[in-house]
Amino acid sequence: xxxxxxxxxxxxxxxxxxxxxxxxxxxxxxxxxxxxxxxxxxxxxxxxxxxxxxxxxxxxxxxxxxxxxxxxxxxxxxxxxxxxxxxxxxxxxxxxxxxxxxxxxxxxxxxxxxxxxxxxxxxxxxxxxxxxxxxx
Amino acid sequence: xxxxxxxxxxxxxxxxxxxxxxxxxxxxxxxxxxxxxxxxxxxxxxxxxxxxxxxxxxxxxxxxxxxxxxxxxxxxxxxxxxxxxxxxxxxxxxxxxxxxxxxxxxxxxxxxxxxxxxxxxxxxxxxxxxxxxxxx
Amino acid sequence: xxxxxxxxxxxxxxxxxxxxxxxxxxxxxxxxxxxxxxxxxxxxxxxxxxxxxxxxxxxxxxxxxxxxxxxxxxxxxxxxxxxxxxxxxxxxxxxxxxxxxxxxxxxxxxxxxxxxxxxxxxxxxxxxxxxxxxxx
Numbered sequence: 020x021x022x023x024x025x026x027x028x029x030x031x032x033x034x035x036x037x038x039x040x041x042x043x044x045x046x047x048x049x050x051x052x053x054x055x056x057x058x059x060x061x062x063x064x065x066x067x068x069x070x071x072x073x074x075x076x077x078x079x080x081x082x083x084x085x086x087x088x089x090x091x092x093x094x095x096x097x098x099x100x101x102x103x104x105x106x107x108x109x110x111x112x113x114x115x116x117x118x119x120x121x122x123x124x125x126x127x128x129x130x131x132x133x134x135x136x137x138x139x140x141x142x143x144x145x146x147x148x149x150x151x152x153x154x155x
Numbered sequence: 156x157x158x159x160x161x162x163x164x165x166x167x168x169x170x171x172x173x174x175x176x177x178x179x180x181x182x183x184x185x186x187x188x189x190x191x192x193x194x195x196x197x198x199x200x201x202x203x204x205x206x207x208x209x210x211x212x213x214x215x216x217x218x219x220x221x222x223x224x225x226x227x228x229x230x231x232x233x234x235x236x237x238x239x240x241x242x243x244x245x246x247x248x249x250x251x252x253x254x255x256x257x258x259x260x261x262x263x264x265x266x267x268x269x270x271x272x273x274x275x276x277x278x279x280x281x282x283x284x285x286x287x288x289x290x291x
Numbered sequence: 292x293x294x295x296x297x298x299x300x301x302x303x304x305x306x307x308x309x310x311x312x313x314x315x316x317x318x319x320x321x322x323x324x325x326x327x328x329x330x331x332x333x334x335x336x337x338x339x340x341x342x343x344x345x346x347x348x349x350x351x352x353x354x355x356x357x358x359x360x361x362x363x364x365x366x367x368x369x370x371x372x373x374x375x376x377x378x379x380x381x382x383x384x385x386x387x388x389x390x391x392x393x394x395x396x397x398x399x400x401x402x403x404x405x406x407x408x409x410x411x412x413x414x415x416x417x418x419x420x421x422x423x424x425x426x427x
Contacts, residue, residue, distance in 0.1 A: 131329030
């Protein structure tokens with residue numbers, strides 16, 4: 020079966036979608052869940068769901084690894100039409116996953132205790148993000 | 156169903172395969188498409204298909220993140236037998252995806268408007284790359 | 292069908308699981324294999340299975356890209372409760388894959404000649420890692 024999840028975002032950071040995904044699978048049996056973001060400037064991550072500092076630290080690391088295009092070290096970038104967070108968002112979306120595949124047992128994703136599913140927004144402006152989902 | 160796509164490459168960069176993939180799925184119904192490169196020195200990406208500068212910028216970023224092994228900062232690398240682009244290609248293939256999973260509706264991959272599917276070549280010499288594909 | 296593989300680890304590095312995975316698929320037909328680590332401080336990689344220096348070089352690169360949190364360049368990290376390898380492990384698990392999808396023909400994963408499947412441990416202490424696996 021197929022569906023699409025909507026995730027409204029308000030700037031960079033992780034947005035958890037684990038609950039919506041679990042709800043969609045309720046009552047299903049064994050199988051495979053696949054998620055894919057339909058954009059090239061955000062990502063999907065499975066990450067720790069306990070300490071919110073993990074999310075702050077992750078965002079801080081990737082902002083240092085891929086600074087905005089108005090940072091001196093990024094002066095070689097050409098695709099900057101939508102602002103200094105435009106091309107870095109594409110780069111981050113090449114580093115972090117665009118799709119995730121998660122085995123499902125008795126209608127429950129086989130996530131570990133500390134794993135949550137997140138959409139990672141790389142753009143500063145608000146966006147309405149779409150995640151295509153498949154289960155079979 | 157299974158198939159294998161061939162992608163001849165002529166040096167580093169992105170090679171679009173969206174058309175071949177769409178053609179293979181024509182006439183199918185809902186399902187899941189999976190692609191996997193059968194190599195450890197190239198990658199698969201879903202990236203922007205509109206402005207070719209995105210591709211140039213992506214390649215430029217990853218060349219700075221993972222310079223050739225004859226660059227002073229990479230002098231610790233040992234696996235350099237096939238030239239200065241050998242080990243950096245393996246590293247890039249650990250950062251960018253080796254496999255992609257894409258939900259399919261009525262025989263059409265559920266890609267966003269600006270998403271294309273690309274093989275990313277990391278080696279300088281021409282190669283004949285193979286992508287294993289599965290749909291069900 | 293579903294299963295779970297256990298991988299005991301003794302510090303950072305790559306642990307090959309190709310043989311266990313192949314054995315599980317023996318006698319199956321065509322299909323799709325999916326693997327997912329049930330943790331947020333280790334990863335899965337498909338990498339070269341010939342020269343062990345590739346593995347050493349990979350680990351060396353990622354240790355330089357994401358140094359321990361007691362390194363001066365990482366002083367901004369806050370999630371350091373389990374030691375200097377804690378948050379860097381989460382970051383590495385956001386860069387390298389958490390899940391892999393591999394087309395299977397006649398019970399054999401369609402890996403290239405030089406491809407092996409590895410769990411990548413990012414933590415220093417010994418761990419008992421679990422990989423959820425699905426085939427259909």
